[in-house]
Amino acid sequence: MIPELGHFALILALSLALVLSIFPMIGSLNNTPGWIALARPAAWGQFFFVAIAFGCLVSSFLTNDFSVVYVAQNGNTLLPDVYKISAVWGAHEGSLLLWVLILSGWTVAVSLLARHLPAVMLARVLSVMGMVSIGFLSFLLFTSNPFARVFPAPLEGGDLNPLLQDPGLAIHPPMLYMGYVGMSVAFSFAIAALIGGRLDAAWARWSRPWTTVAWVFLTIGITLGSWWAYNELGWGGWWFWDPVENASFMPWLAATALIHSLAVTEKRGAFKRWTVLLALLAFSLSLLGTFLVRSGVLTSVHSFAADPARGLFILIFLCIVIGGSLTLYAARAPSVSSGGRFDAFSRETLLLGNNMLLVIITAFVLLGTLAPLIYDALGWGKISVGFPWFNRMFVIFTPFLVVLMGMGPLARWKHQDPGELARKLRVALLVSLGGGILAALPLLHKGSVWAGLAVMLSLWIVSSLALSLRQRLRYRKGLAGLWQDLGAKGSGSYYGMVVAHFGVAVFIIGVTFVMQYEIEKDIRLSPGESTELAGYTLRFDGVQAHQGPNYRADRGTLHVLKDEREIALLHPEKRVYTVQTKPMTESGIDVGFTRDIYVSLGEGLGNGDWSMRLYYKPFVRWIWFGGLLIAIGGLLAASDRRYRIALRDQAPVTVGKDGLIASGGA
Amino acid sequence: MTPKRKKRLILIALMVAGVGVAIAVALKAFNENLMFFYTPSAVAGGEAPADHLIRVGGLVTNGSVKRQPDGLTVTFDITDYAETIKVQYTGILPDLFREGQGIVARGRLQDGNLFVAEEVLAKHDENYMPPEVADALKTAHKEGTAPGGETP
Numbered sequence: 001m002i003p004e005l006g007h008f009a010l011i012l013a014l015s016l017a018l019v020l021s022i023f024p025m026i027g028s029l030n031n032t033p034g035w036i037a038l039a040r041p042a043a044w045g046q047f048f049f050v051a052i053a054f055g056c057l058v059s060s061f062l063t064n065d066f067s068v069v070y071v072a073q074n075g076n077t078l079l080p081d082v083y084k085i086s087a088v089w090g091a092h093e094g095s096l097l098l099w100v101l102i103l104s105g106w107t108v109a110v111s112l113l114a115r116h117l118p119a120v121m122l123a124r125v126l127s128v129m130g131m132v133s134i135g136f137l138s139f140l141l142f143t144s145n146p147f148a149r150v151f152p153a154p155l156e157g158g159d160l161n162p163l164l165q166d167p168g169l170a171i172h173p174p175m176l177y178m179g180y181v182g183m184s185v186a187f188s189f190a191i192a193a194l195i196g197g198r199l200d201a202a203w204a205r206w207s208r209p210w211t212t213v214a215w216v217f218l219t220i221g222i223t224l225g226s227w228w229a230y231n232e233l234g235w236g237g238w239w240f241w242d243p244v245e246n247a248s249f250m251p252w253l254a255a256t257a258l259i260h261s262l263a264v265t266e267k268r269g270a271f272k273r274w275t276v277l278l279a280l281l282a283f284s285l286s287l288l289g290t291f292l293v294r295s296g297v298l299t300s301v302h303s304f305a306a307d308p309a310r311g312l313f314i315l316i317f318l319c320i321v322i323g324g325s326l327t328l329y330a331a332r333a334p335s336v337s338s339g340g341r342f343d344a345f346s347r348e349t350l351l352l353g354n355n356m357l358l359v360i361i362t363a364f365v366l367l368g369t370l371a372p373l374i375y376d377a378l379g380w381g382k383i384s385v386g387f388p389w390f391n392r393m394f395v396i397f398t399p400f401l402v403v404l405m406g407m408g409p410l411a412r413w414k415h416q417d418p419g420e421l422a423r424k425l426r427v428a429l430l431v432s433l434g435g436g437i438l439a440a441l442p443l444l445h446k447g448s449v450w451a452g453l454a455v456m457l458s459l460w461i462v463s464s465l466a467l468s469l470r471q472r473l474r475y476r477k478g479l480a481g482l483w484q485d486l487g488a489k490g491s492g493s494y495y496g497m498v499v500a501h502f503g504v505a506v507f508i509i510g511v512t513f514v515m516q517y518e519i520e521k522d523i524r525l526s527p528g529e530s531t532e533l534a535g536y537t538l539r540f541d542g543v544q545a546h547q548g549p550n551y552r553a554d555r556g557t558l559h560v561l562k563d564e565r566e567i568a569l570l571h572p573e574k575r576v577y578t579v580q581t582k583p584m585t586e587s588g589i590d591v592g593f594t595r596d597i598y599v600s601l602g603e604g605l606g607n608g609d610w611s612m613r614l615y616y617k618p619f620v621r622w623i624w625f626g627g628l629l630i631a632i633g634g635l636l637a638a639s640d641r642r643y644r645i646a647l648r649d650q651a652p653v654t655v656g657k658d659g660l661i662a663s664g665g666a
Numbered sequence: 667m668t669p670k671r672k673k674r675l676i677l678i679a680l681m682v683a684g685v686g687v688a689i690a691v692a693l694k695a696f697n698e699n700l701m702f703f704y705t706p707s708a709v710a711g712g713e714a715p716a717d718h719l720i721r722v723g724g725l726v727t728n729g730s731v732k733r734q735p736d737g738l739t740v741t742f743d744i745t746d747y748a749e750t751i752k753v754q755y756t757g758i759l760p761d762l763f764r765e766g767q768g769i770v771a772r773g774r775l776q777d778g779n780l781f782v783a784e785e786v787l788a789k790h791d792e793n794y795m796p797p798e799v800a801d802a803l804k805t806a807h808k809e810g811t812a813p814g815g816e817t818p
Contacts, residue, residue, distance in 0.1 A: 344673055356681075364692055384721060385701070386699040392692075393692050396691060524736065524737035582762075584761060585761055602759070603758075613757070
């Protein structure tokens with residue numbers, strides 16, 4: 001009964017999505033207020049019914065209703081309740097349902113929070129979101145119904161993939177989807193603006209907070225995914241350039257370019273057409289990501305069972321979305337005025353450089369991700385692109401990006417005298433060069449050119465941020481100004497930029513140090529035997545049997561000693577989940593601010609001996625700490641009171657306040 | 667040409683040149699980092715280059731997994747039912763590695779068609795067959811060498 005209710009609710013949601021995408025749009029074109037007014041109730045109704053459907057699936061999992069195929073495949077009576085809920089999005093059908101739920105949730109959020117938008121504009125935005133929703137709801141209903149029944153019902157379910165039974169993974173997909181789907185808001189704003197032919201600073205101001213929030217979720221999702229991979233996959237890696245990782249990283253890169261270019265459009269009225277194009281690109285890449293994950297065309301740790309019909313559906317949907325939006329763009333873009341002028345050297349040009357670099361990097365990631373498909377399709381052989389290539393590419397482009405990152409916040413809009421900027425940045429240059437050279441020399445630690453480069457780039461970011469802060473606070477009369485800024489005045493976007501850029505500096509240190517100085521050791525140990533790792537002594541005390549709620553495990557015991565003193569006790573496990581009889585490595589990690597000690601068990605070699613893998617991972621936490629800071633910066637920026645005030649003020653604001661104060665979150 | 671325009675032109679030229687060089691470097695590196703996939707038949711037929719990073723894949727032959735006394739070096743055979751090649755790997759094998767399982771190995775081909783792997787991949791889903799391996803088995807089957815169409 002409950003599954004049928006869920007199925008029926010989905011059909012109703014699809015009907016409401018049809019209403020939402022047709023009537024408000026037509027109403028907005030021939031100015032029929034009654035039809036325009038339909039947008040909001042239709043959006044709410046859609047969310048209501050999708051939420052009911054989602055609730056039905058959750059309840060089927062909680063009550064172990066194995067007559068539902070999807071529950072029978074992914075649920076189990078022994079599964080802890082938390083994982084019964086996260087099992088809802090543990091496989092294809094349910095994660096699509098989550099996707100649709102989030103999409104309709106974003107639609108409702110726009111209808112509630114963007115109340116001060118002109119009614120026509122709001123109707124169009126919601127309508128475009130309804131169109132996207134039609135695509136996903138029909139995908140769900142026609143190719144991947146989560147409520148399909150099986151008769152006779154099996155007595156026990158197939159259990160959730162053990163890899164997914166981890167708190168990190170329970171929240172990683174929802175976060176990532178919030179980001180992916182959030183890009184549809186920026187997309188819908190862009191399409192609505194194109195339809196209305198009104199691409200102005202007001203449009204940029206409206207879509208900025210939405211884009212930033214979606215980008216924050218994407219950042220958190222990617223960071224969590226990386227952290228999960230490190231904890232769960234047992235090989236100590238935190239990023240593999242796996243196609244599905246790339247699928248989430250490409251929209252992130254495009255969205256990063258977008259939030260910077262939106263800043264220019266809002267402040268200076270420039271880059272309008274480019275900004276729209278980026279908004280279309282970011283959402284198209286989100287859809288492409290879905291296609292890559294769902295169709296199974298690429299080999300990946302994330303691939304769900306491949307189904308050509310599903311792949312084809314998304315491919316067609318992708319073509320309609322990209323083709324349709326680009327056609328609209330081609331028709332409307334030429335009539336858009338080109339807006340604020342700027343000189344060859346100004347904050348605008350620096351941000352243009354940022355955008356070019358980010359788009360080039362996106363294009364290369366796309367090339368590396370799709371190359372195996374292209375080679376295969378053309379019959380050139382089966383290839384894969386080695387991850388050293390991706391890494392090298394980042395080493396080529398990131399330094400340029402970072403150089404611009406240091407200059408941007410201190411440069412003036414419209415016109416900047418290069419000599420003046422150089423004088424401002426003199427201190428930052430000295431600090432970063434000095435620090436970089438020190439780090440490259442084998443003084444404190446064994447030196448490395450790469451570590452030197454990383455320290456130099458990080459110090460460049462940090463010291464130029466400090467200069468920018470000093471300049472701002474001097475203008476704002478010191479610390480009192482800081483409180484004023486953060487409180488009543490609410491220029492969160494500037495401080496958000498500071499925090500996020502600082503996060504990049506932290507991230508660079510983490511990535512480079514862990515890659516330069518990590519130590520990996522594959523070793524065979526007998527009980528009682530010790531080994532040395534980067535100044536630490538690890539004593540192996542054998543492996544004991546251990547029984548978990550739904551798995552059996554071999555549980556190792558290792559004492560970590562530093563200078564004869566025990567500092568940590570690690571319990572790496574080798575688990576076998578009872579239902580799927582799948583082996584799983586649960587690593588034992590001693591977490592530290594400047595280093596992790598990471599142990600994962602290999603296999604028993606007889607006589608109590610085990611093979612195991614030991615890692616010393618310096619500064620690895622800084623990678624996720626940096627990601628977290630970037631996300632916090634985004635939240636600060638999105639909380640800027642300017643956006644809320646601006647919504648009440650419907651007159652388009654085209655010119656920024658002044659060039660000196662870095663008030664934009666660029 | 668006004669000095670201002672000239673300055674702008676130089677700036678644009680510099681940008682284009684910089685981006686061009688960067689792209690050229692990246693594309694060149696791209697070609698060097700392509701790893702081709704070879705089936706055991708292709709390796710036995712001498713198609714695979716020696717001492718170059720490549721990937722091979724197939725099913726691990728039953729009873730072929732042998733561990734050296736150090737406990738870490740393992741040798742095993744992989745097959746596409748037409749040909750079989752020997753693979754050597756030092757380190758911890760993935761959780762899902764076992765006999766009869768389809769795997770993909772990355773590494774270099776040494777003398778005597780011994781494949782020295784740097785990394786062995788067995789996918790997280792036990793029912794999952796790397797597409798390359800599935801294709802290799804299909805091809806070998808079509809050529810009439812594989813036993814009665816059973817693909818695990």
